[in-house]
Structures are given as structure tokens and as C-alpha cells.
Amino acid sequence: MLRWTAPWLCVVALLAGSPAWSKEPEAGNWKAGAAKVNITPEKYMWMSGYSARKEPAKGKLTDLWAKALVLEDPSGRRGVLVTMDLVGIDRNLSLAVCNELKKKYKLPREAIVLATSHTHSGPVVRGNLDVMYFLDETQQKLIADYVQTLQTKLVAVVGEALGKLAPVQLAWGNGYTTFAVNRRNNKEADVPKLREAGQLKGPVDHDVPVLSVRDAKNRLLAIVFGYACHATVLSGQEWSGDYPGHAQIALEKAYPEAIALFWAGCGADQNPVPRRAVALAEEYGKQLADAVEQVLKAPMTPLGGKLSSVYGEIDLPFDDLPSRDQLVKDSTDTNRYVAARAKLLLKEIEQKGSLKGTYPYPVQVWQLGPELTWVTLGGEVVVDYSLRLKKEIAPGKTWVAGYANDVMAYIPSLRVLKEGGYEGGGAMVYYGLPTVWGPKVEELIVAAVHEQVKKARGMVKEK
Numbered sequence: 001m002l003r004w005t006a007p008w009l010c011v012v013a014l015l016a017g018s019p020a021w022s023k024e025p026e027a028g029n030w031k032a033g034a035a036k037v038n039i040t041p042e043k044y045m046w047m048s049g050y051s052a053r054k055e056p057a058k059g060k061l062t063d064l065w066a067k068a069l070v071l072e073d074p075s076g077r078r079g080v081l082v083t084m085d086l087v088g089i090d091r092n093l094s095l096a097v098c099n100e101l102k103k104k105y106k107l108p109r110e111a112i113v114l115a116t117s118h119t120h121s122g123p124v125v126r127g128n129l130d131v132m133y134f135l136d137e138t139q140q141k142l143i144a145d146y147v148q149t150l151q152t153k154l155v156a157v158v159g160e161a162l163g164k165l166a167p168v169q170l171a172w173g174n175g176y177t178t179f180a181v182n183r184r185n186n187k188e189a190d191v192p193k194l195r196e197a198g199q200l201k202g203p204v205d206h207d208v209p210v211l212s213v214r215d216a217k218n219r220l221l222a223i224v225f226g227y228a229c230h231a232t233v234l235s236g237q238e239w240s241g242d243y244p245g246h247a248q249i250a251l252e253k254a255y256p257e258a259i260a261l262f263w264a265g266c267g268a269d270q271n272p273v274p275r276r277a278v279a280l281a282e283e284y285g286k287q288l289a290d291a292v293e294q295v296l297k298a299p300m301t302p303l304g305g306k307l308s309s310v311y312g313e314i315d316l317p318f319d320d321l322p323s324r325d326q327l328v329k330d331s332t333d334t335n336r337y338v339a340a341r342a343k344l345l346l347k348e349i350e351q352k353g354s355l356k357g358t359y360p361y362p363v364q365v366w367q368l369g370p371e372l373t374w375v376t377l378g379g380e381v382v383v384d385y386s387l388r389l390k391k392e393i394a395p396g397k398t399w400v401a402g403y404a405n406d407v408m409a410y411i412p413s414l415r416v417l418k419e420g421g422y423e424g425g426g427a428m429v430y431y432g433l434p435t436v437w438g439p440k441v442e443e444l445i446v447a448a449v450h451e452q453v454k455k456a457r458g459m460v461k462e463k
């Protein structure tokens with residue numbers, strides 16, 4: 001099923017009797033360049049996302065990729081979106097990559113989005129989900145080496161994309177697919193039955209936002225798309241991009257000259273269900289790619305005007321911090337994750353004198369002309385955020401993504417925080433954070449987004 005982003009466009013297309021882009025487009029307003037690099041680990045190292053794995057990877061189902069799309073508006077202002085088939089990246093890697101991109105290509109922080117697909121069949125990336133794994137020195141060295149190589153590759157792939165800048169037309173639209181299920185409100189085993197009966201519960205965001213980048217000859221050069229759902233179909237010992245990987249493969253097969261970039265939405269409380277079979281990862285990938293293709297084949301909203309980008313970090317407060325005594329007690333807890341976190345935090349107290357009561361949480365907004373606002377949030381963001389922000393900012397003109405710039409924790413809404421559970425606070429232990437978020441988590445993030453949107457829109461209007 002397809003949802004039209006701009007109903008009037010359908011009317012225009014019907015009157016014209018042809019899709020909006022069937023005529024030779026006028027290229028030249030925007031420029032873009034895209035490139036990709038294989039980031040599948042060369043060695044069979046530890047895999048990320050599940051604490052239950054007992055050994056390193058043993059094989060490969062699909063390659064993992066990092067992809068870069070550079071956009072340049074008519075005034076020469078640039079933005080680069082980097083997507084990675086990885087579970088997440090931490091703040092240190094993000095900082096290191098952005099510093100290098102600034103030095104090498106003069107790209108300011110706000111012009112860079114580093115996004116991940118959250119595949120649970122990729123490698124451990126140092127600094128992300130640190131407490132989840134208990135690894136020996138050999139494994140730790142493999143991770144450190146991988147991150148070093150990854151950093152080099154990310155900077156290089158942006159350079160390659162910059163080198164390919166050429167006139168393009170940008171357009172966007174929204175598709176729809178339904179395999180994401182709210183995992184907090186539906187028992188996984190009951191999902192097929194509930195789905196059939198139309199009784200699945202809980203908020204979901206089934207939008208499939210799509211940005212198309214076409215050259216002067218109307219050929220697709222890049223396709224950016226998103227979906228709000230965990231990439232957790234698979235949990236085996238083979239590298240895989242999971243369903244987002246399969247969707248990207250399907251699109252690049254359908255459009256061999258294009259690079260397909262997947263950008264995870266606010267799917268922290270969403271799972272693809274049923275799951276745990278390679279055929280299902282392929283099937284969901286195909287469903288998602290089909291939704292994207294429907295958008296691409298229909299009239300899309302052309303993006304004119306300018307690009308403006310805003311980036312900021314807000315001091316997001318935790319709830320009351322644990323005392324040193326509590327941590328000493330926790331450090332011998334029978335739950336090894338609780339004990340590992342306590343030891344990590346005690347080390348922090350030793351080094352810095354105290355625990356920090358806040359986390360520098362990244363919020364980013366790109367305004368692509370008057371027609372599209374990209375909101376990029378850090379962490380594993382629950383679906384309430386995308387539903388709320390799309391409604392409040394501009395329905396049909398807003399794209400909200402999570403898992404970007406720094407995946408430091410789950411980001412519950414106030415509702416989910418109050419309800420508790422894994423996404424509400426339980427997962428904080430695996431991220432090595434001292435306690436749950438404070439009750440202002442949603443209020444502060446949403447306020448920061450609105451402030452940035454206002455600023456970005458103001459910049460777009462400036463002459």
C-alpha cells in the first residue's frame with residue numbers, strides 16, 4: 001500500500017497523464033555523489049547485538065557495507081549521509097570520523113550524519129554495548145583493529161563520494177510496509193495469529209520514507225530509505241545485513257547504477273516477526289524493497305531550495321545516580337552484567353572523582369528545501385518519537401531516523417520509561433550507563449528537535 005506524501009501531486013500527475021519525472025528533468029540545482037565500501041570483517045571476530053553468543057562469527061551470508069551520499073545545494077552547502085550495516089557506533093568513533101572529515105574535506109559537524117542499520121549479525125564495534133561481552137585479549141585486539149580500519153574506510157568513502165559530485169534532481173516520498181510489530185505489546189509466538197485477526201497491539205510506524213537522487217538523464221544514482229524496525233531477524237554465527245541488507249541488495253539489483261542506503265528509523269520497540277530464518281530476512285528485505293520501488297515508480301515530491309543543517313548535543317540527565325557503596329555491592333552481583341557495569345563505573349569514579357549525571361545526547365536536523373525535514377536522533381529510539389515528531393513538525397514532510405551519530409542507549413519516551421521493561425531502562429546495563437534516564441528524557445529531546453527545526457527552517461529561507 002502506498003501513502004501519498006503530497007496528494008496534490010497525484011492530481012498534477014493525472015492531469016499531465018504521466019509521472020512527474022517522465023520528462024527529461026532539469027538538472028543543475030543540486031549536486032550529489034555516492035560511493036560504497038565493503039566493511040565485512042576480514043577475520044571471524046565477535047558478533048554484536050546478542051549477549052547469548054558463545055563464539056565468534058563462522059561464516060558470511062551477505063557482505064556488510066558502508067555507503068556515503070554527499071549532497072550539495074545550489075549555494076554550495078554540503079551534507080554527507082554515511083550509512084553502515086552495523087549494530088551501532090559509539091561517540092568516540094563518531095568524533096574521530098567527524099574530526100577527520102573536517103580536517104580533510106572541511107565538512108562541519110552539522111553537515112555529517114553517521115547512521116547505522118542496527119543489524120545484529122555484524123561485528124562488535126568498540127565502545128558500543130561494552131558490558132554485553134566478556135572477551136579475551138585476542139578478541140579485543142580484533143575489535144580495536146576493525147574499528148581502526150572502519151574509520152579509515154568511512155573517511156575514504158566520503159572522499160570518493162565527494163569526487164563524484166554531479167548535477168542531480170532530488171525527490172522524496174513515503175511508502176508503507178507492515179512487518180514491524182510492537183514487541184512490547186505482542187507476545188512473539190502469538191503474532192501470526194494476532195496479525196491474521198487484525199489484533200496486533202501497540203504503536204508502530206510503518207512508513208517507508210524514500211529519497212531519490214537522479215542524474216541529468218533521469219537515472220537513479222542513489223536511493224535513501226528507512227524503516228522503523230529492529231534488524232533482528234537473524235541471530236546466527238554468519239555476517240549478514242539482515243533485512244535492511246537484503247533490501248539494499250534487492251534495490252541495487254533492480255537499479256544497477258544506484259547505491260541504496262538504509263537508515264534505521266525509531267524502531268527500538270519494534271521487531272520483524274516472525275523471525276529467525278534466513279528466508280524471512282530475505283522476505284522482509286524484499287517487502288521493504290518493493291515498498292521503496294512503489295514510491296520510486298510513482299510521482300515523488302521534488303526537492304528544491306537549499307540545504308540547512310543544525311547539530312547539537314544536549315545534556316540528557318540520568319535518574320538518581322547509584323552511590324559508590326551501591327556500586328561496590330553490585331560489583332559482586334551474581335548477574336555478571338550488573339557486576340561488569342559496576343566495575344566499569346567504579347573505574348570512572350576512580351579516574352574522574354564522580355559519575356557524570358548527564359550524557360551528551362546528539363540531535364541533528366537537516367532541512368532539504370521547504371519540502372523535507374530530516375530529524376536524526378542518537379541511540380535506540382522508540383517509535384513514540386517518530387510518531388510524535390512527524391505530527392508536530394509537519395505531517396508528510398518529516399523523516400525521523402534513530403541509531404545515528406552515537407548509539408549510547410535505548411531512548412524511551414516518557415510512556416515507555418514509566419512502563420519500564422527492557423527499552424524503558426533494563427537495557428541500560430548493557431550500555432554501561434549508571435541508571436535509567438530521568439523523567440525529562442522525552443521533553444528535552446523533543447524541545448531540542450523543535451528548536452533545531454526552527455533554526456534550520458530560518459536558514460533555508462535566508463537569501
Ligand SMILES: [Zn+2]
Pocket residue numbers: 118230268380
Ligand atoms: Zn536494539
